[in-house]
Amino acid sequence: MAEITINAKKYQVNSGITILEAxxxxxxxxxxxxxxxxxxxxxxxxxxxxxxxxxKNLQTSCSTKIRDGMVVETHNKRVINARKEVxxxxxxxxxxxxxxxxxxxxxKLQDYCYEYGVEEGTxxxxxxxxxxxxxxxxxxxxxxxxxxxxxxxxVCDELQCTNAIGxxxxxxxxxxxxxxxxxxATSNCVSCGNCVxxxxxxxxxxxxxxxxxxxEIRKVKTTCSYCGVGCQIELLVKGDKVxxxxxxxxxxxxxxxxxxxxxxxxxxxxxxxxKAPLIKRNGEFEEATWEEAYDLIIDKISxxxxxxxxxxxxxxxxxxxxxxxxYLFQKMFRALIGTNNVDHCARL
Amino acid sequence: xxxSIEEIINTDAIFVIGSNTTENHPxxxxxxxxxxxxxxxxxxxxxxxxxxADYADVFLQIKPGSNIxxxxxxxxxxxxxELYDKNYVQSNTENFExxxxxxxxxxxxxxxxxxxxxxxxxxxxxRIYAEADKAGIYYAMGITQHxxxxxxxxxxxxxxxxxxxxxxxxAGVNPLRGQNNVQGxxxxxxxxxxxxGYQKVFKPEIQKKFETIWEEKLPNKAGLTVPEMMNExxxxxxxxxxxxxxxxxxxxxxxxxxxKALTDIDFLVVQDIFLTETxxxxxxxxxxxxxxxxxxxxxNTERRVQRIRKAIEPVGEAKADWQxxxxxxxxxxxxxxxxxxxxxxxxxxxxxxxxxxxTYDRIEEExxxxxxxxxxxxxxxYLHKGTxxxxxxxxxxxxxxxxxxxxxxxxxxxxxTGRILYHYHTRSxxxxxxxxxxxxxxxxxxxNEVTANKFDISNxxxxxxxxxxxxxxxxxxxxDIIDExxxxxPFHYAEGAANxxxxxxxxxxxxxxxxxxxxxxxxxxGS
Numbered sequence: 063m064a065e066i067t068i069n070a071k072k073y074q075v076n077s078g079i080t081i082l083e084a085x086x087x088x089x090x091x092x093x094x095x096x097x098x099x100x101x102x103x104x105x106x107x108x109x110x111x112x113x114x115x116x117x118k119n120l121q122t123s124c125s126t127k128i129r130d131g132m133v134v135e136t137h138n139k140r141v142i143n144a145r146k147e148v149x150x151x152x153x154x155x156x157x158x159x160x161x162x163x164x165x166x167x168x169x170k171l172q173d174y175c176y177e178y179g180v181e182e183g184t185x186x187x188x189x190x191x192x193x194x195x196x197x198x199x200x201x202x203x204x205x206x207x208x209x210x211x212x213x214x215x216x217v218c219d220e221l222q223c224t225n226a227i228g229x230x231x232x233x234x235x236x237x238x239x240x241x242x243x244x245x246x247a248t249s250n251c252v253s254c255g256n257c258v259x260x261x262x263x264x265x266x267x268x269x270x271x272x273x274x275x276x277x278e279i280r281k282v283k284t285t286c287s288y289c290g291v292g293c294q295i296e297l298l299v300k301g302d303k304v305x306x307x308x309x310x311x312x313x314x315x316x317x318x319x320x321x322x323x324x325x326x327x328x329x330x331x332x333x334x335x336x337k338a339p340l341i342k343r344n345g346e347f348e349e350a351t352w353e354e355a356y357d358l359i360i361d362k363i364s365x366x367x368x369x370x371x372x373x374x375x376x377x378x379x380x381x382x383x384x385x386x387x388x389y390l391f392q393k394m395f396r397a398l399i400g401t402n403n404v405d406h407c408a409r410l
Numbered sequence: 411x412x413x414s415i416e417e418i419i420n421t422d423a424i425f426v427i428g429s430n431t432t433e434n435h436p437x438x439x440x441x442x443x444x445x446x447x448x449x450x451x452x453x454x455x456x457x458x459x460x461x462x463a464d465y466a467d468v469f470l471q472i473k474p475g476s477n478i479x480x481x482x483x484x485x486x487x488x489x490x491x492e493l494y495d496k497n498y499v500q501s502n503t504e505n506f507e508x509x510x511x512x513x514x515x516x517x518x519x520x521x522x523x524x525x526x527x528x529x530x531x532x533x534x535x536x537r538i539y540a541e542a543d544k545a546g547i548y549y550a551m552g553i554t555q556h557x558x559x560x561x562x563x564x565x566x567x568x569x570x571x572x573x574x575x576x577x578x579x580x581a582g583v584n585p586l587r588g589q590n591n592v593q594g595x596x597x598x599x600x601x602x603x604x605x606x607g608y609q610k611v612f613k614p615e616i617q618k619k620f621e622t623i624w625e626e627k628l629p630n631k632a633g634l635t636v637p638e639m640m641n642e643x644x645x646x647x648x649x650x651x652x653x654x655x656x657x658x659x660x661x662x663x664x665x666x667x668x669x670k671a672l673t674d675i676d677f678l679v680v681q682d683i684f685l686t687e688t689x690x691x692x693x694x695x696x697x698x699x700x701x702x703x704x705x706x707x708x709x710n711t712e713r714r715v716q717r718i719r720k721a722i723e724p725v726g727e728a729k730a731d732w733q734x735x736x737x738x739x740x741x742x743x744x745x746x747x748x749x750x751x752x753x754x755x756x757x758x759x760x761x762x763x764x765x766x767x768x769t770y771d772r773i774e775e776e777x778x779x780x781x782x783x784x785x786x787x788x789x790x791x792y793l794h795k796g797t798x799x800x801x802x803x804x805x806x807x808x809x810x811x812x813x814x815x816x817x818x819x820x821x822x823x824x825x826x827t828g829r830i831l832y833h834y835h836t837r838s839x840x841x842x843x844x845x846x847x848x849x850x851x852x853x854x855x856x857x858n859e860v861t862a863n864k865f866d867i868s869n870x871x872x873x874x875x876x877x878x879x880x881x882x883x884x885x886x887x888x889x890d891i892i893d894e895x896x897x898x899x900p901f902h903y904a905e906g907a908a909n910x911x912x913x914x915x916x917x918x919x920x921x922x923x924x925x926x927x928x929x930x931x932x933x934x935x936g937s
Contacts, residue, residue, distance in 0.1 A: 280721075290586065290590060290592060290711035304721060313777075332842045335728070338726060339694065350694075379595055380595060381594075386758070387654070400628075403634045
């Protein structure tokens with residue numbers, strides 16, 4: 063344990079953690095654009111700077127470890143001015159299209175500019191003017207909105223381990239690039255969207271079939287319905303439609319997803335969905351009511367059971383359905399139809 | 411999995427055999443790659459040079475159907491060089507002498523020939539696995555979908571026991587399950603010989619237990635597995651079939667046979683979210699709700715029971731599968747009415763020992779891994795801790811056996827199937843996602859560049875593949891990731907479906923079909 067003083071108040075904290083981690087645990091809010099607790103500290107955005115007594119320069123709290131007896135100021139005038147300056151510099155080289163930007167409402171740059179009262183970028187001069195990379199089917203990369211926090215590159219490297227993107231060039235020309243800057247479609251990107259999930263601004267955004275603003279969305283935590291890993295996801299719901307998916311933190315996927323889990327949701331509201339029971343008459347399917355459907359099934363069950371017995375029945379339950387549904391299915395076959403002819407595609 | 415997904419990150423050696431993990435379990439693939447960054451070693455054995463092979467310390471490009479030979483060969487090196495965990499074998503296992511006796515015939519020369527790999531690589535793989543403190547084996551259908559599937563799994567278990575990797579964190583025997591709730595469907599008794607919790611239907615005391623709780627007379631004869639059902643249906647012995655959320659008309663072997671079987675059934679009910687290839691053959695189709703439209707639980711590959719939650723109302727007149735079943739069951743005389751999935755889970759806990767402590771309240775924030783016998787039990791991160799569940803780990807010495815169908819002059823290529831990153835099972839869902847179809851639009855066959863050259867087949871050209879059971883037209887994808895005498899196809903596509911060619915021969919114990927090996931021929935079609 064170490065004793066530190068933050069904003070004139072003494073705290074006991076675990077030694078070995080950073081100032082940012084300590085503040086997060088103590089409920090002291092420090093702004094940051096490049097930090098992610100799953101990644102190595104990076105200290106790129108400089109927004110998390112704090113004043114540490116005895117240090118001439120402001121220190122990045124995400125990469126400075128706690129020392130016993132440390133005295134820290136997180137929100138004094140000098141710190142706040144430095145943060146405003148960072149935000150001013152970033153916004154001066156950023157499109158001013160917040161009204162139509164897809165990220166509005168969920169943009170960290172927007173939030174911090176609001177919090178710190180940065181209304182405009184005061185540095186006039188050259189602005190980034192790059193081609194937008196639209197070549198991936200699921201997401202768009204607009205380098206003009208990129209603030210070079212490097213989170214996308216680091217997630218792709220440290221967590222996803224695909225290394226499809228990197229930081230190219232230097233200084234004003236720095237840019238997130240694929241090899242030789244040939245675009246996402248030609249790279250080894252696997253469209254997992256884990257870069258999109260961590261982008262704090264509107265540089266990496268999912269392509270949307272349905273237009274929605276972030277504040278119109280309801281999020282519902284659930285389990286992905288694809289492979290057996292059981293990733294935790296949040297369905298983004300607008301009205302009666304699922305319009306997107308975001309990864310959830312925690313076990314087993316801790317904020318990561320693959321292309322199917324992240325972008326393979328549009329089957330849910332697809333026009334091909336079955337919407338009414340269908341009964342085949344003379345080789346053609348005709349819509350029916352549930353009562354008609356149930357009656358027909360029950361009639362057939364009793365007819366066939368009487369004539370051929372329970373062993374002439376077979377049921378395929380489903381590796382796609384829930385535990386509760388599988389439980390009922392096998393119970394129905396065993397207890398009510400009277401056969402153990404129940405299986406599913408576990409072997410396929 | 412005996413162990414947990416997150417444990418992979420601290421493993422010292424990862425042995426991937428018969429699993430294309432980065433495509434089929436992408437998140438587990440990321441854990442493996444992260445473990446490698448921390449210094450773990452990687453052994454990959456697969457008939458294709460899959461992505462993980464590029465990261466491997468040793469890659470064994472084995473012939474399809476040679477898993478047991480390789481595993482026995484590795485154990486031969488480990489036993490000969492005395493690299494095995496003697497203490498563990500001594501105190502925690504049985505039948506070691508029998509294993510040793512069988513393994514001695516699997517010399518490097520023999521194994522290298524059967525598997526088609528270098529002797530040096532077998533030694534290297536054996537050493538990496540045996541010398542690691544914590545070594546985990548990860549496998550999937552490349553191990554199981556063979557007529558020797560059960561024996562292959564036993565062989566994996568032998569290797570793991572031999573090096574004391576059972577009952578240890580970040581180690582173990584880890585089958586990676588392919589579908590969201592295939593684990594749960596098995597747990598819940600979606601198997602012909604098992605009540606929920608793998609309690610056998612033919613054991614009198616078990617039968618009695620369920621008869622008492624369910625208040626119904628129950629059959630005590632094990633039922634038919636899927637392939638057996640299809641055979642019986644073709645013979646006219648199945649009159650009524652109810653298929654919930656499955657699409658055998660794409661997923662099962664020998665589709666001509668499946669189609670005939672399903673057409674022969676007097677009354678076929680299919681319950682699904684789309685009019686699948688199987689639903690088209692039905693007499694009645696019931697519209698089901700998707701996973702986003704209902705509450706419930708899925709159990710993942712690490713035995714973790716997790717919630718799914720209703721986000722939107724079911725589309726049109728569709729209903730949740732549990733609701734359809736509940737309504738039908740009541741019409742069939744079932745007295746009980748369930749108020750919802752949580753209520754059903756409460757009944758599941760009373761009859762399924764492994765789920766005894768699982769309630770919706772407890773898994774609200776995070777899922778629990780079974781076995782979880784009671785409400786105070788935290789769940790089980792890894793199995794066989796302290797001692798193996800049955801008392802002692804049992805070595806099951808098993809021999810290599812050729813696949814049911816081997817190549818000959820008429821069908822000279824080994825045909826094997828699998829999945830790809832961009833699609834899921836029979837594509838009823840992913841086939842309706844534009845971007846995924848853009849990236850993986852149609853069925854194809856991977857063919858070695860040398861073979862392609864011999865047959866004058868160029869990349870993207872249409873080819874005909876024929877086996878003893880069927881013939882399909884697909885597109886050639888010329889590659890250097892497979893051997894010259896092997897062809898690979900993803901089985902997802904209904905058009906040019908790989909399963910018209912596959913073999914229905916079964917593993918005698920698990921009744922799993924040999925989808926990974928069939929003999930085929932290939933012909934150039936011309937443009």
